[in-house]
Amino acid sequence: MSSPDKCSCKEAFAKLDDYLCRELTPEEIARLEQHLCECINCANAYKFEGQMLECVKKKIEQIALPTDLRERVRAALDACKE
């Protein structure tokens, strides 16, 4: 796992955020996913972090817009003639 052309655990770990935020290039993703196929520790950590973010995303999902807000905004725009 230490050959120079291969992604190391350290490198995989450093890229965790960027990977989860989809900020990597396709080449970087390929290298990383190759590592995740071979390294169960990194794969577990990645999976866990990814799930965590998805869970949070689901649970902070939209609160309903108060019914009169659209109207209030329209009225405020009406009132502001440049």
Added chain:
Amino acid sequence: MDRDKFESLLQPVLDVAYGYAYKLTGNQEDAMDLVQEASVQAFRSIGTFEEGTNFKAWFMKILTNKFYKSKARAARTGPTVSLEDAEDLFLYREAEKAGVRGTADEVLDKLDQESVQRAIESLPEEFRVVSLLYFLNDFTYEEIAQAAGIPLGTVRSRLHRGRKLLQKALWEMAEQRGLVSAAKGGVA
């Protein structure tokens, strides 16, 4: 840009803008005021918006700035998670210690929406802003940088730190609710 065109851009982003405003201010009244003020401000300065670029990120920036200057911000007090001891993979390691292996769902599914909201709200403001922009909008780093008015490198570091702090807050919430007990080393 005329009023109709402006509204056609604004209306689709109002829902997510309100959700963001609500989580920034912590209450419905301030959130509604914030969205309304940001809408008026956006309409007034629509000349500075480049058509074809990302309206949502542009609007979120106006809203974020409005929030920074608002009384709601000054008035907001609440528990914040302590900045210490947030390690990488915090939740993963804690879950492992507590004997929950492999899946985040096992821990997080036990937490209701309100607990997750509270955990986010307990983040210090600079981390809360970037985390909310990320979770609510699926924004890229660049869009978050624009909306929060901070450099790209700062977005990256704040998201990273924010994620660790959030995990800590989530874990504390799970402990408070007796969903996990670190002492007994198991899932309740």
